[in-house]
Amino acid sequence: MAPTTNARVLFGAIPKDFPIPGETTVYDTSQKIDLETVPLNGGFLIKTLVLSIDPYMRGRMRSAEEKSYSDAFILGAPIDGYGVCVVLRSENPKVATGKHVYGIFPHQQYAVLPSMEGLTFLEKDAKLPWTVFVGAAGMPGKTAFMGWKEFSRAKKGESAFISTGAGPVGSMVIQLAKRDGYKVIACAGSDEKVKFMREIGADVAFNYKTTDTREVLAREGPIDVYWDNVGGKMLDAALEHAAINGRILECGTISGYNTGYEPVMNIHQTWAKSLTISGILVFHLQEKYDKEFYATIPQAIAAGEIKYTEEVSQGLESVGDAILRVQQGKNTAKAVIIVSEE
Amino acid sequence: MAPTTNARVLFGAIPKDFPIPGETTVYDTSQKIDLETVPLNGGFLIKTLVLSIDPYMRGRMRSAEEKSYSDAFILGAPIDGYGVCVVLRSENPKVATGKHVYGIFPHQQYAVLPSMEGLTFLEKDAKLPWTVFVGAAGMPGKTAFMGWKEFSRAKKGESAFISTGAGPVGSMVIQLAKRDGYKVIACAGSDEKVKFMREIGADVAFNYKTTDTREVLAREGPIDVYWDNVGGKMLDAALEHAAINGRILECGTISGYNTGYEPVMNIHQTWAKSLTISGILVFHLQEKYDKEFYATIPQAIAAGEIKYTEEVSQGLESVGDAILRVQQGKNTAKAVIIVSEE
Numbered sequence: 003m004a005p006t007t008n009a010r011v012l013f014g015a016i017p018k019d020f021p022i023p024g025e026t027t028v029y030d031t032s033q034k035i036d037l038e039t040v041p042l043n044g045g046f047l048i049k050t051l052v053l054s055i056d057p058y059m060r061g062r063m064r065s066a067e068e069k070s071y072s073d074a075f076i077l078g079a080p081i082d083g084y085g086v087c088v089v090l091r092s093e094n095p096k097v098a099t100g101k102h103v104y105g106i107f108p109h110q111q112y113a114v115l116p117s118m119e120g121l122t123f124l125e126k127d128a129k130l131p132w133t134v135f136v137g138a139a140g141m142p143g144k145t146a147f148m149g150w151k152e153f154s155r156a157k158k159g160e161s162a163f164i165s166t167g168a169g170p171v172g173s174m175v176i177q178l179a180k181r182d183g184y185k186v187i188a189c190a191g192s193d194e195k196v197k198f199m200r201e202i203g204a205d206v207a208f209n210y211k212t213t214d215t216r217e218v219l220a221r222e223g224p225i226d227v228y229w230d231n232v233g234g235k236m237l238d239a240a241l242e243h244a245a246i247n248g249r250i251l252e253c254g255t256i257s258g259y260n261t262g263y264e265p266v267m268n269i270h271q272t273w274a275k276s277l278t279i280s281g282i283l284v285f286h287l288q289e290k291y292d293k294e295f296y297a298t299i300p301q302a303i304a305a306g307e308i309k310y311t312e313e314v315s316q317g318l319e320s321v322g323d324a325i326l327r328v329q330q331g332k333n334t335a336k337a338v339i340i341v342s343e344e
Numbered sequence: 345m346a347p348t349t350n351a352r353v354l355f356g357a358i359p360k361d362f363p364i365p366g367e368t369t370v371y372d373t374s375q376k377i378d379l380e381t382v383p384l385n386g387g388f389l390i391k392t393l394v395l396s397i398d399p400y401m402r403g404r405m406r407s408a409e410e411k412s413y414s415d416a417f418i419l420g421a422p423i424d425g426y427g428v429c430v431v432l433r434s435e436n437p438k439v440a441t442g443k444h445v446y447g448i449f450p451h452q453q454y455a456v457l458p459s460m461e462g463l464t465f466l467e468k469d470a471k472l473p474w475t476v477f478v479g480a481a482g483m484p485g486k487t488a489f490m491g492w493k494e495f496s497r498a499k500k501g502e503s504a505f506i507s508t509g510a511g512p513v514g515s516m517v518i519q520l521a522k523r524d525g526y527k528v529i530a531c532a533g534s535d536e537k538v539k540f541m542r543e544i545g546a547d548v549a550f551n552y553k554t555t556d557t558r559e560v561l562a563r564e565g566p567i568d569v570y571w572d573n574v575g576g577k578m579l580d581a582a583l584e585h586a587a588i589n590g591r592i593l594e595c596g597t598i599s600g601y602n603t604g605y606e607p608v609m610n611i612h613q614t615w616a617k618s619l620t621i622s623g624i625l626v627f628h629l630q631e632k633y634d635k636e637f638y639a640t641i642p643q644a645i646a647a648g649e650i651k652y653t654e655e656v657s658q659g660l661e662s663v664g665d666a667i668l669r670v671q672q673g674k675n676t677a678k679a680v681i682i683v684s685e686e
Contacts, residue, residue, distance in 0.1 A: 071616040233611055247628070252614040265607030269575055272594040272623030274413040279621035281614030286589075 005034035011109035011321045013075035017063055020260045020329055023322025026063060027081060035112050037090060045116040046092035050107055051344060054084040054136035055324040055337035057169075057231075060259040071283060080108040081321075084141050086124065086132040087113075088344060094118075102126065104135055109321055111341060122292075129304040137170045137336040138310035139300045141284060145253060146174035147295050148287035149229075153251050153280035158183030160226035161245075163219065165236050167204060168195030170310065170336035171253060175229045176204050177308050187222050189215060189236075191331045198335075202309050210236070219243035233257045234264025241268035241277070250279040260329050311335035347376035353451035353663045355417035359405055362602045362671055365664025368405060369423060377454050379432060387458040388434035392449055393686060396426040396478035397666040397679035399511075399573075402601040413625060422450040423663075426483050428466065428474040429455075430686060436460075444468065446477055451663055453683060464634075471646040479512045479678040480652035481642045483626060487595060488516035489637050490629035491571075495593050495622040500525030502568035503587070505561065507578050509546060510537030512652065512678035513595060517571045518546050519650050529564050531557060531578075533673045540677075544651050552578070561585035575599045576606025583610035583619070592621040602671050653677035 014028040021027060040047060058072065059081070066074040075081045085107040089099050097103075097118060105121035107113060115121075124135055137143065150156070162179040166172040167188030179186050180203040188204040190196060191211050199207035206222050208215075216239045219225060224245035230237050233255025240250065257264050271277060302308045313335045315324050320339060327333045356370040363369065382389060400414065401423070408416040417423045427449040431441050439445075439460060447463035449455060457463075466477055479485065492498070504521040508514040509530030521528050522545040530546040532538060533553050541549035548564050550557075558581045561567060566587035572579050575597025582592065599606050613619060644650045655677045657666050662681060669675045 237611065252611065254615060255612040258612065263609050263612060265609055266611050267605050267607055269579065269594065269608050269621075270597040270600065270605060272621055273596060273625060275623060276625045276628045277621075277623045279611075279614055279619075281617060281619045283615060283618045286618045 005036045007031050008033045008035040008110055008112050009318050010080045010111075011318050013063065013077055013079060013081050015077070016065060017060075017260070021060065021063060021322070021325050023326055027322040027325060029319045029322065033110075037112065040114060042091060042093040042114055043116070044093050045114055046094050046097045047090045047112065047114050048087035048103065048107070049090050049112055050085055050087050050110065050341040051102075052086045052132045052136055053107070053109060053318075053321070053339040053341055054140060054142075055321065055328050055333075055339060056083065056142065057254060057256050057259065057328055059083060059325060060329055080110050082106050082108045084136045085341075086135050102132070104140065109318060111318065127300060127304055130300060133312055133314060133338040133340070134300070134303060134310065136338060137312060138174060138303050138308060139296075142170035142336065143174050143299055144288065144291070144295055145282060145284040146171045146178060147299060148284060148291040149251050149253060149280075149282035150175060150178045151291060152287055153249060153278075153282065154179075154182075154227050155249055156182040156184070157226070159185075161185045161187065161223060162227040162229065163223070163225045163240055164188040164204075164229045165210075166190060166231040166254075166256070166331075167199045167207065168192075168311075168335070169231065172229065172231060173199070173202055173310065174308070176202055179227070184227070185222075187218065187225070189213075189218075192334070194334055198311060215239045216242065224248070227251065229253060231256060234266065237266055238268045241266075241271040244271060244275055244277055246275050248275060248277045250277060251282055252279050253282045256329075256331075313337050315339050317341065347378045349373050350375045350377040350452055350454050351660050352422045352453075353660050355405065355419050355421060355423050357419070358407060359402075359602070363402065363405060363664070363667050365668055369664040369667060371661045371664065375452075379454065382456060384433060384435040384456055385458070386435050387456055388436050388439045389432045389454065389456050390429035390445065390449070391432050391454055392427055392429050392452065392683040393444075394428045394474045394478055395449070395451060395660075395663070395681040395683055396482060396484075397663065397670050397675075397681060398425065398484065399596060399598050399601065399670055401425060401667060402671055422452050424448050424450045426478045427683075428477050444474070446482065451660060453660065469642060469646055472642060475654055475656060475680040475682070476642070476645060476652065478680060479654060480516060480645050480650060481638075484512035484678065485516050485641055486630065486633070486637055487624060487626040488513045488520060489641060490626060490633040491593050491595060491622075491624035492517060492520045493633060494629055495591060495620075495624065496521075496524075496569050497591055498524040498526070499568070501527075503527045503529065503565060504569040504571065505565070505567045505582055506530040506546075506571045507552075508532060508573040508596075508598065508673075509541045509549065510534075510653075510677070511573065514571065514573060515541070515544055515652065516650070518544055521569070526569070527564075529560065529567070531555075531560075534676070536676055540653060557581045558584065566590070569593065571595060573598060576608065579608055580610045583608075583613040586613060586617055586619050588617050590617060590619045592619060593624055594621055595624045598671075598673075655679050657681050659683065
């Protein structure tokens with residue numbers, strides 16, 4: 003078989019503020035691969051089926067000299083991220099051809115991997131497309147499920163406020179909070195997203211671009227649990243309207259990823275109201291909760307008990323645009339890329 | 345017996361920034377009291393022996409319309425605060441004459457109280473002056489002891505950073521952290537305070553006015569536990585140099601009490617490093633820990649195992665100056681007022 007193109011998405015330049023498709027990420031078709039003869043060296047060859055586009059990826063588009071919880075992308079090399087792949091060939095007796103694998107993969111059509119370290123086998127569920135396994139049943143869903151389990155100290159009848167409530171993390175949190183008997187207040191940045199948040203159970207849903215968050219919280223609060231994906235002024239509003247002994251689950255601060263972090267002015271509310279702020283990183287929680295997650299969440303999604311939405315783009319050439327849309331909040335739902343059909 | 349003067353400290357005006365002795369607090373001798381005939385109405389008459397001057401008092405010097413965890417002082421009425429009093433006369437069978445009482449009292453020489461609600465009887469310890477019971481063995485000591493017990497998740501061999509380490513809370517935290525096997529880094533605002541912090545066990549002690557906090561933490565960190573009494577830039581430095589799974593105990597934010605709260609820029613470190621920030625209010629913890637505290641801490645102080653320092657002022661006329669010195673950080677040790685001898 004003749005070599006075939008192995009399309010990739012390369013890290014082209016460090017963004018000054020928002021990423022620029024074609025510049026900060028570059029779609030590249032210069033590499034060829036012979037799928038039948040490429041040496042496996044004891045590893046296995048995968049074909050990428052779907053890839054996930056997530057807010058945290060902006061943090062990896064930095065100089066390698068800046069330390070952070072995640073590695074920086076390498077200039078000139080493919081970016082990487084969560085995805086689902088299928089095994090095409092294998093020299094590893096534990097990795098059978100045809101198996102499906104979840105984990106972090108380079109943004110390219112094909113890759114040879116040395117081992118299953120950090121990767122997980124997935125079982126096909128006829129009712130669930132593979133895209134779900136990078137969204138509601140993948141990293142964002144896990145972040146919501148595990149963060150809520152570990153830090154919410156959930157108590158029936160309390161109130162929860164959730165920012166970016168139409169996103170893959172926030173929408174799962176809304177549904178988990180409703181299951182635990184919460185009054186749920188949720189916000190997002192478009193009326194379409196507000197409609198979706200109501201459909202999945204939010205008692206109070208509003209567009210933070212057209213409605214004053216502090217006014218809503220003053221009326222509907224105080225807030226026992228705040229799930230923060232935004233930071234800055236949104237966090238300050240929640241601190242101001244937090245209940246005594248409130249819990250703030252700090253999952254992300256997207257208000258600052260592209261244009262610099264916004265100041266937070268209300269930290270004194272933590273001691274004034276005995277609040278707890280808990281930072282959530284899903285890979286510190288997976289060992290504890292992965293088994294419970296896979297035993298319950300995919301089947302709840304398949305049964306329609308937990309809802310999700312996706313914004314699907316086709317092909318690696320759409321990665322750059324999808325990254326930008328997520329940073330701008332223009333995506334209407336969980337952003338996923340279908341790289342190849344099976 | 346002829347009526348005697350009942351000197352008081354009145355709340356005169358809301359401070360614009362720092363409190364002004366004689367203006368925001370006013371020493372007043374216009375009230376008289378007849379100690380033998382003043383009606384008790386089933387309550388008891390106390391003489392104030394010592395009063396405590398603490399940083400949080402600035403927060404009470406506000407308009408009654410601004411809500412907070414503590415009540416605002418009432419304009420024209422005496423301010424109040426922690427103190428130790430002796431019972432002079434009583435119509436309450438549970439409150440014997442000569443008993444000593446700890447709690448919150450008006451800043452005046454004598455007062456008639458209706459009940460023991462919120463107050464605690466103290467046992468005299470020949471080795472301890474009453475001033476200790478508003479400092480190391482009072483609210484500040486309790487704040488340190490109970491906050492550390494509840495939130496530090498202390499683990500031998502870890503590193504702790506403590507701001508305002510020469511104050512009554514910070515100096516107790518330094519000693520508790522050393523007892524739990526910590527490497528202790530501590531800062532304060534004068535070389536005299538640095539010397540004291542070294543004497544009570546700090547491994548690294550520095551004057552934050554002449555030494556760059558971030559440089560010290562970069563060299564001596566990362567920090568597993570940060571005890572914050574300052575907020576603003578000090579908190580940002582600790583967030584920057586916090587260890588993975590670090591705990592921040594948020595006890596106060598004195599950098600902002602008089603001139604407005606400083607912005608905090610590094611909240612994203614909470615999710616990037618799985619940090620927990622726990623707000624401490626001692627009156628939410630007292631029920632759980634009061635018994636253990638009184639059973640261990642006063643005797644450890646009497647035995648010299650826990651050290652403390654005091655800055656003693658004489659008479660209610662010195663309250664205004666003492667409040668200002670504490671807000672400016674000019675006090676060299678726990679500020680206490682001796683109102684009367686027994």
